[in-house]
Amino acid sequence: MIIKIDSRSAQPIYEQLRDQIVYGIANARLVPGEPLPSVRRLAADLGINFHTVSKAYALLCDDGYIAIDRRKGAIVLQAEGGQNFVPKLTAQLEFCAAQAVCHQMTLDEFLHHCRACYAAQKGEKAL
Amino acid sequence: MIIKIDSRSAQPIYEQLRDQIVYGIANARLVPGEPLPSVRRLAADLGINFHTVSKAYALLCDDGYIAIDRRKGAIVLQAEGGQNFVPKLTAQLEFCAAQAVCHQMTLDEFLHHCRACYAAQKGEKAL
Amino acid sequence: MIIKIDSRSAQPIYEQLRDQIVYGIANARLVPGEPLPSVRRLAADLGINFHTVSKAYALLCDDGYIAIDRRKGAIVLQAEGGQNFVPKLTAQLEFCAAQAVCHQMTLDEFLHHCRACYAAQKGEKAL
Amino acid sequence: MIIKIDSRSAQPIYEQLRDQIVYGIANARLVPGEPLPSVRRLAADLGINFHTVSKAYALLCDDGYIAIDRRKGAIVLQAEGGQNFVPKLTAQLEFCAAQAVCHQMTLDEFLHHCRACYAAQKGEKAL
DNA sequence: GTGGTCTAGACCACA
């Protein structure tokens, strides 16, 4: 799986990394049980500091996307609907919805975008 | 309209402010044409520095939510579907969708959440 | 002659006023000898403070575009190539040129724009 | 590259800074890929506050002249003909042209000045 | 060491 980092982005590199790994899991380029590269290996590949990779892995670990094993390194998990997943997602969606409402987007238009985004991630055709 | 700032949050104060004003516009507690408090006034009310408020207003201005009027101060605008609004929104929704997919959420479940969030912002009942 | 003021612009109102009067003289909607409205009259028409109009007139007077007579009010002059007109114009053109060069604009392209802008002001067809 | 700030000018320092950097890029004293001094370094060199430099850099970043790179600091970009570059330039040129017309300058004279300014920036001989 | 955030306070331009 290819990861692209934009060091000019306003978004911190560790967040970019986390996001891309989440995207990778979503569209099955990364599957549960699969090992992730070691912190130092990935850092070297991307030309970034290994602390940065470490921070990204820690975030993913906190949210249940991966497990970090001292011996086996990081492996992808089957994410469970963890304790605070739905509230977190809802907060993000509410802000999206608020922006949509401000821009006069109707419910149907909004749902259309939501559906398209879901399909894009799932890698399937929108129904 | 009541604005709450959490100075202990990791999210910058000026972003919290911007978000809350966007929420306020979405659910019509702030209506187009309405003037916002002056930067110094709002800063005093919130117990923060006026530069911080000014930065929030600048962000809102850039995104077309408000206008800084030389004579009337900041006023709420009817946000137009500005040049890069849809791409921005899509990026946010895609990350939401990716997280949902990772957590085995089906399209219907995801859309259910989206619908609920839209209704919550619009201040109407979900259909 | 119709003057439009945008109080939401970042540009001060008195500069907008001055600019529009210069445009008016350039394309002959205002001709030498013609009287301008009184400061208070124009301020009332535009719904702005008369100090603002006064400042705009002062700028125009400094640059030789108008004369302010205590009795007759402001009248349009035939602008002479005053002492510091060319240097002022050159400074502005140099900054334009610098931006053009930065954006890879060739000399021909730049001159094409210059010619078009001149023609637009003169109200004639570009040669 | 030498930068001179006139703290007594009516023009804000951050704009003076921005302008001089644009001039520097135009005449190749600053080349794409080249790193700019850090905000604090340049501020110290110029004897001004680093916030002021930061604002200048932010403006340049918005207009595509430089990029703020998380790892390398600010670096000069090859400015692309961004979305609103031509309209911005045209507005400036139109005001120049209007002033020229007011002062009886002919099209040929005007273009002569434009050509000279372009050549001065490009650092080449006028044709 | 870099830029970003926040605070505090002074001064000015604008209207």
Added chain:
DNA sequence: GTGGTCTAGACCACG
């Protein structure tokens, strides 16, 4: 009285 500019200094996030 409004926002904009500039300064000064502290603290933090990032890499």
